[in-house]
Amino acid sequence: SQTIHQWPATLVQPVGSPLSLECTVEGTSNPNLYWYRQAAGRGLQLLFYSVGIGQISSEVPQNLSASRPQDRQFILSSKKLLLSDSGFYLCAWSAGQGGTGELFFGEGSRLTVL
């Protein structure tokens, strides 16, 4: 069966420091991968999605970037964190081409920027 893992689960970082959140999927090939940010009362905001290695689409211009160095690995990064980057980040996957779009979510990473 397919599983998705993301880490770290919680992270406290000072303003201006770098960020790296990692997500890996097991049990499937060529998944579509996504990073969402969940803010209270604002639902889930799509940040990035990827349909293949090295293929990244950005939905919202911001201080963050994403990379997909391997088929089942998706990384969310920042060179210098801002206070406004605090939030709950969710990685998700869906079946690739021909899939229904149903998303399967990881456990989330809570980032606090101080």
Next chain:
Amino acid sequence: AQSVSQHNHHVILSEAASLELGCNYSYGGTVNLFWYVQYPGQHLQLLLKYFSGDPLVKGIKGFEAEFIKSKFSFNLRKPSVQWSDTAEYFCAVRTGRRALTFGSGTRLQVQP
């Protein structure tokens, strides 16, 4: 651009009460519709989904949703809620091959 509206931000019900959570989307073409649930301390999980066919969709734990194309709605219902239904509920829509767009969520609190 597609968007999803959930008008009920916080709903408080007593056990055994009936539930209906509203969801409206803005897109005139073919859509796939989803309801996700997030129980306290747990990750998001799929409650039910609509792709085509019967507009009345049944999901897990006694939930159902009805797709009304003319109203651009996909409301979630449950005849009798339980304390364990306390959670946050998210409606989502997919158009074409785009990623899911989520509503702002509805926090349901069921009082015993």
